[in-house]
Amino acid sequence: MEQRFFSYNKGSDWKNGKAYNVMIHGNELSVEQQEKYSTALILRFALTEVRGRVTDFSLGERHQIHLLDEEWNIWSYDWQNHYQEILFQAKDYEHSPYTMIDSVQSVLFLADPLLEDKLSAYSTINGQKIWAISQWNQRKLYPLAIHSDHQKGLYVLVAKDMVQQDGKLICPSGTRLSVLHIESTGRILKEYGLEGLFINAAFPLTDPTKQFSLAASPEGIILLYHRSTGILYRISNEKEMQQITSLEQGALLSSIAVDGEQTIFMGGTQATPTHSEEERFILKLHSSGERQDHVAAFRGSASKMRMDSNQRLYVLNKNTNELHVLERRKRTNFSSATSGLKGIFLTTAFDSTEDGLEWHKVQLEAHIPDETQIRISYFASDRKDHWLLGHYRSLDEWILSDTDPIQVKCKELEGLWQGTLISPRDALLFKAKGRYLWVKIEFIGSEFKTPVLNRLRVYFPRQTYLPYLPAVYQEEDTGQDFLARYLALFHTLFTEVEEEINQLPTYLDADVVTGPFLSWLSTWLGISSTDRWSEQQLRSLIKLAPELYPLRGTKFAMQKMIELFTGKPPIIVEYHQYKEMRKDQQLGQIIDRLYGSNPYTFTVLIEQNLIKTERERFIVERIIEEEKPAFTEGKLVLLEENIYLDMHSYIGMNTILTEPSLLILDQQAAMPHQTLLIDQDLANRLDTHTRLGLDSELE
Numbered sequence: 001m002e003q004r005f006f007s008y009n010k011g012s013d014w015k016n017g018k019a020y021n022v023m024i025h026g027n028e029l030s031v032e033q034q035e036k037y038s039t040a041l042i043l044r045f046a047l048t049e050v051r052g053r054v055t056d057f058s059l060g061e062r063h064q065i066h067l068l069d070e071e072w073n074i075w076s077y078d079w080q081n082h083y084q085e086i087l088f089q090a091k092d093y094e095h096s097p098y099t100m101i102d103s104v105q106s107v108l109f110l111a112d113p114l115l116e117d118k119l120s121a122y123s124t125i126n127g128q129k130i131w132a133i134s135q136w137n138q139r140k141l142y143p144l145a146i147h148s149d150h151q152k153g154l155y156v157l158v159a160k161d162m163v164q165q166d167g168k169l170i171c172p173s174g175t176r177l178s179v180l181h182i183e184s185t186g187r188i189l190k191e192y193g194l195e196g197l198f199i200n201a202a203f204p205l206t207d208p209t210k211q212f213s214l215a216a217s218p219e220g221i222i223l224l225y226h227r228s229t230g231i232l233y234r235i236s237n238e239k240e241m242q243q244i245t246s247l248e249q250g251a252l253l254s255s256i257a258v259d260g261e262q263t264i265f266m267g268g269t270q271a272t273p274t275h276s277e278e279e280r281f282i283l284k285l286h287s288s289g290e291r292q293d294h295v296a297a298f299r300g301s302a303s304k305m306r307m308d309s310n311q312r313l314y315v316l317n318k319n320t321n322e323l324h325v326l327e328r329r330k331r332t333n334f335s336s337a338t339s340g341l342k343g344i345f346l347t348t349a350f351d352s353t354e355d356g357l358e359w360h361k362v363q364l365e366a367h368i369p370d371e372t373q374i375r376i377s378y379f380a381s382d383r384k385d386h387w388l389l390g391h392y393r394s395l396d397e398w399i400l401s402d403t404d405p406i407q408v409k410c411k412e413l414e415g416l417w418q419g420t421l422i423s424p425r426d427a428l429l430f431k432a433k434g435r436y437l438w439v440k441i442e443f444i445g446s447e448f449k450t451p452v453l454n455r456l457r458v459y460f461p462r463q464t465y466l467p468y469l470p471a472v473y474q475e476e477d478t479g480q481d482f483l484a485r486y487l488a489l490f491h492t493l494f495t496e497v498e499e500e501i502n503q504l505p506t507y508l509d510a511d512v513v514t515g516p517f518l519s520w521l522s523t524w525l526g527i528s529s530t531d532r533w534s535e536q537q538l539r540s541l542i543k544l545a546p547e548l549y550p551l552r553g554t555k556f557a558m559q560k561m562i563e564l565f566t567g568k569p570p571i572i573v574e575y576h577q578y579k580e581m582r583k584d585q586q587l588g589q590i591i592d593r594l595y596g597s598n599p600y601t602f603t604v605l606i607e608q609n610l611i612k613t614e615r616e617r618f619i620v621e622r623i624i625e626e627e628k629p630a631f632t633e634g635k636l637v638l639l640e641e642n643i644y645l646d647m648h649s650y651i652g653m654n655t656i657l658t659e660p661s662l663l664i665l666d667q668q669a670a671m672p673h674q675t676l677l678i679d680q681d682l683a684n685r686l687d688t689h690t691r692l693g694l695d696s697e698l699e
Contacts, residue, residue, distance in 0.1 A: 003360065003463050006350045009455040014345070018399050020406040021335035022343035022443060031343040031443045031450040032333040037297045037313055040327040041079060044320075049084055050075055053321045058103040059150065059308050060124065065323070066108060068101050074108070076124065079325060087124055102148040107184045109154050111143040114169070118143055119156065121186060131186030141180075142171070145214035145224075150309055153183040155216045157224065179214070179222060179235060192222070192235050213256040215264075218309065223264060225256045232256075232264070232289060245289030253283070257305040257313060262287035265295065265313060267302020282315070297326050332445040337406050343443040343450075344406060346413075348396040349436035350458055355382045358462040359432040361488075362439070365455035368423050372451040375442040376424055377417040380434035388412055395438065413440070423451075426492050428485060429458075465491055510542040525549075533565065533619075540564050558604075558627040562620060566610040575599040600632045608638040 008014060014024050023032045045054050045067070052070040060066050063080040072090035077083075093110065100111045107130065108122045117132035118141040134141060136158070145157040161175045179192040213225040222235040223244075230247040244264075247253060253268040264285040281294035282302055295313070303318040313326040332341040352359075359380055366374055385392045389404070389412060399409070417440070421427045429437075437458060443451050465487040466474055474480055506512045513521060514535060522538050525545045533541070541564050551557040555572055563569040573595055582588040582597070595603050604624055611617050617636070624634040 003459055003461070005363075005457045005459045007455065007457045008347075009365075017345055017347040020344045021333060021338045022345050027454060029343075029345060029441070029443070029453040031341065031445040032335070033330040033450060034333055035328045036331045037295045037326040038329050038331075039297050039324060040312070041325040043077070043079060043323040043325070045069075045323070046321055048077070050077075053318060054316065054323070055318065056099075056101050056304065057306070057314070057316055057323065058101050058108070058148070059306050059314065060103050060108075061105050065314070066101060066103055066124070068099070072099070074101065079323075088122070088127065092127070093120075093122070093129075100143070100146050102146050102154060104148045104150060104153060104184045109146065109148065111146045111156060113142040113144070113159075113162075119154075119182070121184065133182070133186065133188075136180065136188065136191075142169075144171075144177070145212045147214040147216045149216045149218050149220075151218045153181060153189065155214060155222060156180045156182060157212055157214050179224070192241075213254060215256045215258045217258050217260060217262075217307070219260060219262075221258055221262055223256055223258055225253070225266070227254060232266075232285075244287075245285065255302045255305045255315075257307045259307050259311050259313075263292075264289075265305060265307075267298075267305055267315065269301045269303050269318070282313075295326065298324055329448060332447060332450050339407075341445045341447070343445075344410070345441040345443070346399045346409070347439045347441075348399060349384060349438055352435055352437070352460050354461070355435045356433060357435060357460060359429045359437050360459040360462045361426060361428045361492075362421065362424060363426045363455075363457040363459065364424055364453060366423075366425075367452045367454075369446075369449040369451065371446040372449050373442075373444040374423050374451045374453060375440075375444065376421040376427075377419070377440040377442070378421075378429060378432055378437060379416045379418040380429075380432040380437045382434045382436070384436055386416070399438075428488055463491065464488065510539045537564055552627060553629040558624065561623050561627055562604070562606070565616075565620065565623065566606060568607065568610055571605040573603045573605065575601065596635070598633065601635065602628075602632065603635045603637055605637050605639055608640050611638055 008016075010027050011024060014029060019029075021032050023030055043065075050067055050069050051073060054067050055070055056068040058066045060076065063078050065077045065079055066087065067075040067077055069075065072095045073086055074088040076085050076087050087108070094112075094115050094117065095110075096112050096114045098112055098114060102109045102111075103124070106124045108124050110117075110120045110122070112118065116134060118134050120132040121130040122128065123130055139160060140162070141156075142159045142162050143156050144159055146154055148154050157177060157179050159171050159175050159177055161172060162169050163172050164170070176193075180188055181190040181192070182188050211227055213227070215221075215223040215225075224233045224235060224241075225231075226233070230253075232244045232247065234242045234244050236242060247266075253266045255267045255269075257265045259265075264287065265282050266285065267282040281296060282298055282305070283294055284292045286292055298315055301317045301319045302315050304316040306314045308314070311328050315324040315326065316322075317324065334341055335343070338344050357380075359378075362376055362378070364374065364376075368374055384394055384396060386395050388395070388398055389408075398404075404412075416438075418431050419429065437460075439456070439458070441453065441456070443453070445451065464484045466480065466484050469483075473483060507517060508521065510518065510521060518535055518538050522533075522542060525542060541561075544560065544564070548557050548560060555574070559569050559572060575595075575598075578591050578595055579599075582591050595601070604620075606620065611620060617638070621636055624636060628634045
């Protein structure tokens with residue numbers, strides 16, 4: 001009897017079962033995993049040259065961190081290469097005990113409400129001051145919090161009013177706040193007027209970071225946290241502000257960060273009344289403000305937090321003088337239902353349609369890392385109804401139902417399993433007789449790893465090479481069983497060879513093969529430089545090869561090859577097309593310069609936007625060289641999207657002619673196209689307007 005098999009290798013196949021703590025992604029099954037933060041590095045500044053404690057930090061380019069120590073020196077620290085150098089000494093710039101720093105690429109921002117220059121920017125390359133701002137809209141700026149978005153610039157929370165009281169600056173009750181978005185060049189891009197947010201109780205402007213925390217992301221998400229009220233706000237545009245949540249432990253939280261998925265992280269510097277220093281975590285909130293869980297990888301004081309473009313979280317602990325770098329890593333999900341880092345998948349019945357059938361083997365295509373396992377349990381029966389929890393029930397319906405938890409199902413099914421296989425690639429099923437077969441798949445993972453199952457095959461009926469041996473080897477039952485299992489090794493080996501032979505035609509089918517096989521197949525046709533050809537381009541080329549190869553050396557074949565690579569047919573200009581134009585003396589010089597005078601030379605014109613890199617240009621030149629007729633020379637010209645007189649300008653390709661039109665201003669005034677605009681007030685100024693005959697004269 002011909003052997004058959006059931007195969008689960010698609011997402012729709014895995015729907016014929018019930019998964020617990022198992023993730024189905026495409027055709028793959030694995031234990032559920034979640035991205036969680038773990039400690040990648042702890043920078044202990046006491047072991048570096050940084051002087052004293054670090055009071056503030058910002059993220060620079062690549063792995064650079066800028067550190068402000070308690071002696072007001074600013075350092076640059078490369079945490080990957082463990083290299084440090086001092087950027088600014090305290091004597092190089094103005095500062096106060098309340099100076100705040102942040103940075104965007106090679107620009108370092110300083111903010112201080114007590115200094116004359118409230119905001120300033122310095123180059124980390126040469127140490128020069130780039131700009132300074134002290135006023136906005138004819139009012140002094142008083143920065144309360146800053147945060148860069150790592151790309152466009154700096155967000156600054158400013159108070160609009162300050163008063164002097166007993167020689168101290170006081171932020172009075174009722175003072176309105178706004179957020180300025182400042183470009184790294186010093187230009188103020190936008191002001192967010194925070195309607196409804198104002199200072200509800202006066203406070204001295206000694207340490208503004210104790211009052212507010214600000215966070216921003218490159219996606220334009222702005223979050224503002226008011227510590228005294230415990231309210232977290234999201235700023236959506238210039239005038240709208242939304243309260244996200246109100247936190248009971250508001251006064252205990254002081255730092256905030258947000259990632260690219262709008263997940264909010266909040267940390268504090270004070271221990272809660274019921275938790276010690278080592279029991280505190282960073283809170284993790286959904287973008288709606290709903291509390292999710294906490295970042296268990298960090299414990300302690302979170303004085304300041306920053307998120308970089310790679311979703312790494314940097315946490316400064318001033319108490320221990322350390323900076324923690326946390327990275328997202330996939331962790332295997334712990335499930336109490338499956339009792340550990342484990343997933344369970346129960347299949348419904350495989351139906352062979354034959355009573356008393358003996359099932360042959362199970363075969364897995366899986367990736368099983370070290371410290372992980374896949375366990376297969378199975379049993380066969382001629383009936384689909386079984387005694388379960390005191391009643392006869394349809395086993396398939398019970399498996400798919402949600403009435404009983406997985407713990408109850410596993411306990412009830414424990415006595416039915418007829419065998420268990422551990423991480424089987426190819427294994428026989430023993431004593432599995434019956435029309436129906438059920439399988440339980442257990443995925444056992446480790447903290448960071450999980451086994452991945454791509455395909456499950458169940459073969460039936462049982463086949464063996466035993467009938468091919470003399471009858472004496474089939475007489476004794478005990479020896480017959482051992483010999484059948486021994487011969488199964490060779491049966492599997494030869495079966496795999498036969499399957500490879502049967503699949504050989506698929507390796508020669510361009511529509512089926514992918515990746516390296518497709519590139520290998522293209523080499524059979526002499527196609528080179530395939531690393532820059534997409535799979536679809538290679539497939540089209542392989543299919544057209546029988547048509548193109550007899551025409552090699554012709555204009556049509558070259559146009560088709562280049563079209564396959566660039567997506568658009570080129571224009572090929574041959575000598576006979578401009579031969580008559582060369583007879584005109586003036587026109588002939590231009591023609592010779594553009595196309596050449598050699599009758600055995602042709603020119604290939606391609607739009608510049610179709611060739612994006614030098615590598616792609618090299619491939620096109622290689623195609624021209626390989627496909628050109630013998631004893632000819634081909635030139636490649638990339639057409640720029642500009643008009644150059646007496647150059648390669650072609651209407652419809654890189655040149656457009658339009659009707660002359662009037663310049664219309666505000667739909668009320670028109671200006672003829674022969675008008676020249678000049679500014680008399682700026683005339684006769686060097687490096688501004690010095691056009692002889694128009695606005696300048698020589699005496």
